[in-house]
Amino acid sequence: MAKLTKKQKSLNEKLGDNQALYGIDEAIQSLRDLSSTKFDETLEIAMNLGVDPRHADQMVRGMVVLPSGTGKTVKVAVFARGDKAEAALAAGADRVGAEDLLEDMQAGNLDYGRVIATPDMMGIVGRLGKVLGPKGLMPNPKLGTVTPNVADAVKAAKSGQIEFRVEKAGIIHGGLGKLSFSNEALRANFDAFVDAIVKAKPSGAKGKYVRKISLSTSMGPGLKVDVAQVHGG
Structure with a gap:
């Protein structure tokens, strides 16, 4: 078993205090110092919000572009025809089609991180509701994945745009990039993600909105972040 460094021992002692709060930059650096895996870990965020998503006016859902990217390659499928199909391909879509793409997905070929559609294609896409819905891949106008501007949507998906959605317990999870990113890049992603959540505060939210934030790899x-450092919470 590898010996712990002085820095790791110090961090482990601090971890013994379940109530310890970390500054954002301190948490990122501490998780980096603690990492000893041989693969490039993802920095993950969990936010406890003062909402009950069982009520429609307390749902928190949307998209955010992480300025430093995600460190992952996102496969994008687009339902479009004609010029829109050509534009999607030119923007970097991995697969573009109509009825042929429908049949392919019905056959179980669903290895995509994002599915986008032009509005006129929703008659076809709607037939995939039971297939795409459970995977969170159903195109949605509110999320910008049903749009006539498919090229822009493809570029956004490829450049670090991720979806967020609050879970039943009022918690939102997200990946903020890889530990191979610089601390500054991870901090930029943290700020963008939290800012998007704060701006998405629903009308039905009662009391304190951002209650807890933790970062982990x-x-x-999991390290608790001092929520007082987050503006707009």
């Missing part, structure tokens, strides 16, 4: 512990 794929294999690391």
